[in-house]
Amino acid sequence: MATERYNAPDREQHWQAAWDEAGIYIADSDQTKPKCYVLEMFPYPSGRIHMGHVRNYAMGDVFARYKRAKGFNVLHPMGWDAFGMPAENAALERKTHPATWTYANIDAMKRQLKSMGLSLDWSREIATCNVAYYKHQQEIFLKLLEKGLAYRGPGKVNWDPVDQTVLANEQVIDGRGWRSGALVEQREMQVWYFKISAFADDLLKALSALDKWPEKVRLMQANWIGRSEGMSVRWALDPKGAPAGETEIEVFTTRPDTLFGASFVAIAADHPLARKLAEKNAALAEFADECRRRGTSVIEIEKGEKLGFDTGLKVRHPLDPDWLVPVWVANFVLMDYGTGAIFGCPAGDQRDLDFARKYDLPVIPVILPKGADAATFEIGQTAADGEGTMINSLFLDGLTTADAFQKVADKLEGLMLDGRPVGQRQVRFRLKDWGISRQRYWGCPVPVIHCETCGAVAVPAKDLPVELPEDATFDKPGNPLERHPTWKNCTCPQCGKPARRETDTMDTFVDSSWYYGRFTAPDSASAIDAKAANYWLPVDQYIGGIEHAILHLLYSRFFWRAMGEAGAAPASVKEPFAALFTQGMVTHETYKSESGGWLLPTDVTIEGEGDVRRAIEIATGKPAIIGSIEKMSKSKKNLVDPDDIIEHWGADCARWFMLSDSPPERDVIWTEAGVQGAGRFIQRVWRLVTDIAERPKTAAGGTPSEDAMEVRRAAHKALDAVGRNIEALRFNVAVAQIYEFTNALSAALGKKANDLDAALHECAVILVKIIAPMMPHLAEESWARLGYNTLLAKEPWPEVNPALLVDDRVTLAVQVNGKRRGEITLARAATNAEAEAAALALEPVVKALEGRPAKKVIVVPQRIVNIVA
């Protein structure tokens, strides 16, 4: 029967308008209902959405629509992470104001997102660059300042000479700015910090309760926070050659048990002692400069050698004053971890061993590994850094490494040097305070005034917000606030004298550290409405890219805690995100022209298949090179524009393809064939629905036919499986279940039972409802076609009929010695004895047994029979 093709672009616009008009995605203010807060990481308004967004938001939308159908009051908001460098770069390049550029991008992207048919509550839209948002951020900042959770301090900062801005350590990649790619220089300046280190222990401990987070993200955060138990140990400096006033070196170690294996002490190039020595030692100064130039990134240091410089100074061993140990400056010792000084135990640490071998320093074995022979044990090129028994360590000999730790720690805490204990047990974290100062315009101004008399003074509440001046100039790099003629001039709120406004703005990670809270009451007069936050938070399902595993997610966890302590948010909710899902990237083949330039997928045509598959550059007709499959990126031009796809195939098609096949946490490869497949399925559903809609809807009485029962069982099994798989975000498996059910439904169309039409209608309704979260427009159109005049988007998820989930006959595999020999089909209720008898009677089984009796028969009901011969 001929059916008109489903015209996706046309119907999609129709239904989007209908949804908008009905306002069905506005979250209900009734706080007595069970709630579900679904959130995808909000986008930076770059101007266009990309396929990664499509995937991210499609996933969140499926979850949100499903939960809505399950009766939850769903909050599914969207906003814009709208501050940041690109707007300022655009201003520089195109002479448009960052605000103009940003809001134009927001408009364009909002239109694109709307065309995807996402069930978003746009009434809660937030743009972080809007003063309505950032004025609250300034209030929060001042509360943190009051609590001592924000502070200004000196810091060695990473200076990006291209972006003219400070980068957090975390934002420097391979010694280069993570956005600009420029080589980063070290600079010393006064900057603003958030005291995330004060929460290190809590942020670490609370990770274990985040059981709906991926294990790998929790692990990455735990490693990032980096708790280590050790002790600080003070080494007296031998006066010979020591600069005036320098009498000791304090090191931090996690292995005080290996103290008797010490053969050197190494300090960082930036250690105060090294600096003093360098003043009078040109060679050392040169060495220290070299260390700074090399940066601190792992890869550079790894490729380079471990370098040291012998200062000629000596320190006295804390447990043996007659034992003098040389002091070196080493490039692998970092000033900002621990005390910037270590003691080297080559026998117990691989890095120290490499260093000792290179500079010919003594290697004293102090740990005898388990199973090693004391008489013959020696250290070659591999350090014994594990557990074992202490040797060559005087009073520690014979103890385990763990016992030795405690014994030596006790001893050092009892020993005195200049009236203070030589050693102290300490817990240290590698997590450093979060530097938030940015020397740029397009960010939230830090609401502080600098007065020569009063120092840094908070802007009084009545003077908030501190708004960005609109008439800044963007004709050259650097901070437009700094060079603005009037904006920074003000009077001190305390003494009234002329003063200077802080020109730093905040890191955009601050903006995204609390937006999820603002969404719960976006118009609240205070930053956070406690009642709304308590109802909606935590976010029940947060979805975003793995690239935010540490920074954004850790900052948010910290910031919500800090807001709680400062009274800016209810302290009852500690963790903002109850469940986290990190989706994989969208990848695509890359293409290059003969001359080596990257080509867009739309610049080439593909001919042939498999081994003879080749690409032709359309513009020139010349062969193009098919490259590797990579993450879609502007630089490699392997982009597919969501607009093109949606215009041609429809949003449902793009959504469906994004959810099919690849597990959501893994990368998905965008292929033309895949989209076509999704498009075909849409037409197939449409034909099915149309066919069924044209049948009479009468129900037949009497005993249901087996044909009807069969297709109904398929429907309810799919319904059950799809629900559970959406709940678990296993969209690819849910898609497969739907395909399977669709196949069963197609097959049933040709059957003739007189009660079939009623069953088919029931099945079509189920089909339409289970595809609805993924392909909402097609589902809505199908729903109407089936004769309903309500909005499907408001319909509940169907109830599973448990009786239809079980088959009355089941097939069991029959194995002999674990090898499959056949199968038997039995009544579901068959006993084990019946199953055993049926299995043993099976011809291939008789043959395999060759007349031997079965030694043992294992029957797993409804699954398998295994005969052990």
Added chain:
RNA sequence: GCGGACGUGGUGGAACGGUAGACACACAGGACUUAAAAUCCUGAGGCGGAAACGCCGUGUGGGUUCGAGUCCCACCGUCCGCACCA
């Protein structure tokens, strides 16, 4: 170097310790058509065989188990993260 993840057909991938390869893509053959597209049907892990069927098969080698893609050990490979964290 450290930490983590992953290895299943031509491809993407399924598989509570229980019939490996569901489902899809690509492919081949057939039906419909003047033809194509669309659609429908059929086939397909490898080897051998006309077939029945047999053997092999989830990176490699061991182990646990009646039974291992799944659990354990060792290795190989690929990918990701990283701040030599003392």
